[in-house]
Structures are given as C-alpha cells and as structure tokens.
Amino acid sequence: MRKIYTIGKLSKNTGVTVRTLDYYDEIGLIKPSSKTSGGHRLYSEDDVMKLERVLALKYMGFSLEQIKDILENSTSNWQESIQHQLELVKREQERLKMLEQALLGVSYSIEFEGEINWPVIFSIIQLYQHDPGDVLEQYKEYLNEDEMKKIIDMNAANMSEEDIKEWLKVIGDIRNNLHLDPNSEEAEQLVLCWANQADKMFGEDEELLGSMWEALQNLQEGIAFYPMDKDVINFIKRVAIVKRESTNDS
Amino acid sequence: MRKIYTIGKLSKNTGVTVRTLDYYDEIGLIKPSSKTSGGHRLYSEDDVMKLERVLALKYMGFSLEQIKDILENSTSNWQESIQHQLELVKREQERLKMLEQALLGVSYSIEFEGEINWPVIFSIIQLYQHDPGDVLEQYKEYLNEDEMKKIIDMNAANMSEEDIKEWLKVIGDIRNNLHLDPNSEEAEQLVLCWANQADKMFGEDEELLGSMWEALQNLQEGIAFYPMDKDVINFIKRVAIVKRESTNDS
DNA sequence: CTTGAACCACACGTAACGTGTTGTTTTATA
C-alpha cells in the first residue's frame, strides 16, 4: 500500500508548486527516490515526509541551506539552531517595534505640520535607530535611573492616542509660531498650553518635570520628547524668562 | 561654500558603500549632478540631501522603487504610504509573535522528549499558522466566548516559564508511558500529577476545566493544549474511567 | 495510435547590493 506520487500529484497534495519541488531537487534538498524509464520523477512516502519536515523548518525561518544541513547531519544540535532562530526572531521583533514607533512619529509629524519636515523625520529615525534604553542615554547626566524608567513607561503605555495628538498639536503650534515676540500675548498663550499638557503628562511629579526640563535645555541637537527640538525648547525658555521677569517687576 | 563630493568622500561621509551609490546611480535613484571631464561622478549638497532622504525612507522599510516613486512624484500621498507601511509592520510583528511561540513550543518539545518528535512539531506549527483567535476556533462548540478569553490569557501571560516546564514534563511522562496498564499504580500516579497541574493552571475554575476537558475529548486530531494529543487524552480518560469504577465498587 | 495532459530541462528575471577585475583618471610625491 506504499503510495508513489508524480511531481504533479505531490504538488497538489502539499500545495507546493512544481517549480519549488524542481528547485529542491536541483539543490539536492529533496531528490525523488525513483524515476520512470522516461525520466519522470517519482516521490515515495519517505520523500513526502521529508518534504513536510522541510516545510516545517522553512516556516521556522531557516534557510534552505540550513535545512539541508539540519536534515543531513543527524548530529546537528537542534536546540542550538532553534535558540539561534529565537534570538533572530526576538531581535527582529525589537527592530519592528522601533520601526513602528518611528513610522507613527513620522505620521504624526506629517499630520500636524501639513507637509514633510525632513529634519524632524531624520531626528525621529535617529532617535529610534538605537535600543529603547539607549534613547535616554543622552540624558543620563540629568536623570537618575528611576526617572528614566518613568519616562520610558510613559512613552510606551501611559499616553493615549488622544494625548499624543494633543501634545503634537501643541508643539506643532509652537513650531509654526517661532517668529512670535516672546513678549506677545500669543506666545504666552502657546507656552501656557504646552505647560498644561506637560503637567497632564507628567502628572504631579514636579521634580521629574524639572529634571526633564533641565535635560532638554542642555540638549545640543536632535529631538528630545518626540517633536520638541531645540527651536521649540528655546522658544519656551525665552517666553518663560520674559514672563518671570514681568512677574518679578509687578 | 558649496561643497562637492567625489563618490569616495560621499561614501565615507554617509557610511554608504561606493557600490551602493553606484547602484543608485545605475537605477536612476541618485544621479550625480555633475561629472569631471574624465567621467568621475561629483555629488552636490543637493545630492547628499537626496541620499539622506533615501536612507530615511529605506529605514522605514520602503523598497528602492517605492522610494524613487515617492521622491519623484511630489503628488504622492505620504500618509497613505506610511499607513501602508505601518500595516505591513504590524502584520509582520504578528507573524513573528506566532513564530516565536512556535519555536518555543518546538524547543520545549525537544527538551522534554529528548529527541525530535515530528508529529508534535507539525502540530505546533499548524497550531500557530493561523491567527491567535482562530486557534481556539475548533473548540467553539464546547466553549463560550468568556471561557475562550480566559484560555487565551492563560496561554499568553499567566503561565510562567516554570509552569510551562512542569506542564510539559507531566505530559511528556504520560507520552512515554502510554503502554502502561490503566489499572496500574504508575498510571494512576501519572494522571494524578496531571490533574494537579491542570488544577494549578485552571485555578479554582472547575467549570472551565470541565468544558475544556469535554472539548479535548471530542478533538479528532492535532494537539490541543500544547503537547497534549489524542493519545495522551485517551490515556487519561482510560485511567480516569478505571479509577471511577473502582471507586464505585468500593 | 493518437492526442492532450503532464513532465523535464533550460533560461532569464527578481532585490539590493557584495565582490572581484580591468582599464582609466586623479592626486600626491619626487
């Protein structure tokens, strides 16, 4: 009752294309165990089993060369191979997480600026090109471990879609009005909005806000808290100084 | 003060290989804006800017063809492209999550069976080849919405590494002793261990355990709760029946 | 024995370059 399949039947049964079987034969991965006198390939059930194993390993992300190696060398260390694959998968997941964040950032940036702002995009990408832990590395002079953790958590989970949009809108408004006189009403209004939003995000943790602000001020370039760049920070600083002075005067 | 770069200088400044710039020139993505009389390529600052944009888009996961299209057609819809990329990234993340689970499953399987058990591997892969929601689809006759959710949560988070290993060990033990007489002491002991572990996992929710058990019994093939297959389930069932009868007898 | 379907073998194409070769241009040094 041993079944024998022609390449076409095998293809239909497994969903693998004839060309693929052709290729596997060509690279010596799955050679049919017999042939007709005319040269047509005949696959035994053993061959079918091997094909299924190949497909399983392929699904697991191994290359055909690795699969060949694994199936031929019975001495090969399975656990090692699989742990290696797991490592790769985990790294790729990390990369994709970063990438998703970056894409979201770019999307927000376009939505709120109305056009492509390349420097911002570069900054975002630069920001996400390293590990998530490394992103805050630049602030380590100003923030302690505890504060860093809080900020990471805040970025990841605590902020809702709405919060993010609000935050971006506020900063977008500031970016569009960098030319405003720091003494003007409008400028003060903008910074007030910003301060409110910042308070909302940082909650009651005034100390954290203070440390963060100090860190931001000393930033040389790049963006800090997503779309805030040096220009925005300087604008806020200028307006704040003006306000403090006028408060002192009165 | 307009700077002009030879291909080598540009390569050093941007970290892009000469061959890559060569290729970008060849496919018309970045053509140098001038050349020396001898035919050497000279890149202007505009070219450098374009290169940086290309690199940014490449990081975002676009193909060179898409990039060409995006940069050439200023009418192109950025948001659409980025949302599309986001979709791709999310799908890929889903896939990798599944893959990670499958690899973990295979790893556990090898660890506890000591060798490669291909049917188990096939089952695992089959199990994770669909959406996570679809996995439990086959039980929908026996489980209600609520119960399904509980099980999904349990699989994902509630089980620690230790729990999983315990669970696998228990089932591995049963698999290795399927030949035991259902009346024997050893068999009873094995099933007792299994029941304890199941209780631990399902907590006090006896009802859920009941529904699940019913679902498992009616399973035709494949694996249900990771490494439990029909053989294991039948073994447990047989032992349980023997035990119940002997309890009734006494 | 014919005919249509299945099959084999071969070739070229894909994406984004890496690697290597040969011949030419530029640059630095004597």
Next chain:
DNA sequence: TATAAAACAACACGTTACGTGTGGTTCAAG
C-alpha cells in the same frame, strides 16, 4: 614635470528561493 599610488568607472558574476515561460519529451486515456 614625470611617475607611482590611490581612486574611480564599467562590467560581470554571485547571492535567495523561487516565478514565469519555452520547446521538446513522456505518459495516460481513448
């Protein structure tokens, strides 16, 4: 200014896992 060294251009082939297409051959049904 002559020459050697470095940089460069242009081309070709290789990579992965097949898809697509072609022409000739074999198989299975009638």
